[in-house]
Amino acid sequence: MSKILIGKYEATIYPEGSGFTGALSLGFSPDGKRRRIKRKGKTKTEFKTKLIEVVDDLESGIDGSASYTVRDAVEDxxxxxxxxxxxxxxxTNRILADKHVIPLIGEAKLRxxxxxxxxxxxxxxxxxxxxxxxxGVHSILKRAIRQAQARNKVLRNVAELxxxxxxxxxxxxxxxTLAQATAVLEKSKTSPLHAYVVLSLMTGVRTEEARALRWDHVVAWVDDRTGWRxxxxxxxxxxxxxxxxWRSVRAHGDTKTEKSRRTLELPEEVAQALRLHHKRQAEQRLKAGKDWQDHGLVFCTRTGAPLDAGNVRRAFRGITRKAKIGEKWTPRELRHSFVSIMSDNGVPIETIADLVGHAGTAVTEKVYRHQLKPVITKGAETMNTIFSQHKSA
Structure with a gap:
């Protein structure tokens, strides 16, 4: 065994197998344990080169292992x-990382x-x-390396470049179209998703807002003195x-933006669908017994648990298939359909923006300045007229 100096650090080196092994002494850690970094090389020159790289990293503030990979950074x-x-x-991030980041670039040494x-x-x-x-996948790599930087495992974030x-x-x-929307409403009647579809199509709420809706946020007008209850x-x-x-399935239960918080009066068909849905859910609750999870949600599984977005998409594709308009539709397109139908029937863009919770106009900014907004009735009035006329035609 022999000793060498690499900068201000002392290293030991000894033959092992067909090459050389050694360690760089870094003093002691706060708990009193000796800190050492080991390296191997086929020749003394190769071994010394590796130790020089370690010292260069230490002097630049980097203490990451030479074997630390992109996979390691992403997993961390x-x-x-x-x-x-x-x-x-x-x-979502785990799926993207497992499919498009780790298998393709994960084995690269981060340094x-x-x-x-x-x-x-x-x-x-x-x-x-x-x-x-x-x-999304680029963001995963950038953030993974950024975290590695914060832990002194790499000097710079090349993904940012x-x-x-x-x-x-x-x-x-x-x-x-109006005809397609009517067909979807009709074919959804036998689906547990019926009230979800009617509400989404006739009010324009976002899918994450519908899935987070609670029964205590469905209100009825009692009288002029009592108001909405x-x-x-x-x-x-x-x-x-x-x-x-006022809620969504996003982190912390917030809507997409503060200005997305709104109060919407319901068209008669939506109210009727929710009335029947409430009755059926009560029956499901009795049937589930102790297995029922009481989250107070309007739309939930047979045991009261929150709905998964994937299950909603699959159920909706089944409805559009029955309506004979194909399966390449998503629940969020009910919101697009709401906007299109309202626009086709002469509703001003400012009103539509209010109904769907969009920002961007002076009127929208004024209406959503306060947390509790006035009830918007235009959507309910228009939908009542549109669909009643179409059915009687």
Missing amino acids: WLTKGLKDRDPGTIT DLRADDVDEWLDGLTGKLSTRSLQ VTTPKGKAGRPSKAL PVTDVGFDHKRFAIYV
Whole structure:
């Protein structure tokens, strides 16, 4: 065994097998244990070169292992960097990482990763992923390396130096015609998703807002003195109903933006669908017994648990298939259909923006300045007229 100096650090070296092994002494850790970094090389020169690289990293503030890979960085980020995110976000990032990041670029040593490597990786995905998905996988790598930087495992974030390329064109969103919308409403009557479809189509709420809707946010108009009261208190034996769109399935239960919080009066068909849905849910609750999970949700599973977005999409495809308009429709396109039908029937864009919770106009900004908004009745009045006329035609 012999000793050598690498900068200000002392290293020991000894023959082992067909090469050399040694360790660089870094003093002692706060708990009193000796800190050492081991390296191996086929020759003394190779071994010394590796130790010089270690010292260079130490002097620049980097103490990452030469074997630390992109996979390691991504796994560390998925484990430590998403602690406060909602389950849906965690699942989405895990799927993208497992499918498009780790298998394709994960074995690269993080300290050796170059901007050209990231460019080539992203370019190889342009024919497979949409621009949005490419932005997602690129973001995973950038944030994983950023976390590694914060832990002194790499000096710079080369992923930040690369521009995300454009991906393949995604399927453009589309809207149901009035005839298609009527067919969907009819065929959804035998589905547990019926009230969900009617509400989404006739009020324009976002899918994440519909899935988060609670029964205490479905309200009935009692009288001029009492005003709007939750149906959980006053029941459905009333003529006018509204919903408080104040929650979503996003992290912390917030709507997409603060200005998305709104109160919408319900068309008669929506109120009737919710009335029947409430009755059926009560029956399901009795049947489930002790297995029932009481989240107070309007739309839930047979045991009261929150609905999964994937299950909603599959059930909706079944409805559109029965309506003979194909299966290439998504629940969020009920919202697009609402906007299209309202626009086709002469409703001003400012009113539509209010109804769907969009910002961007002076009127919208004024209406949504306060947390509790006035009830918007135009959507209910228009939908009552549109669909009653179509059915009587």
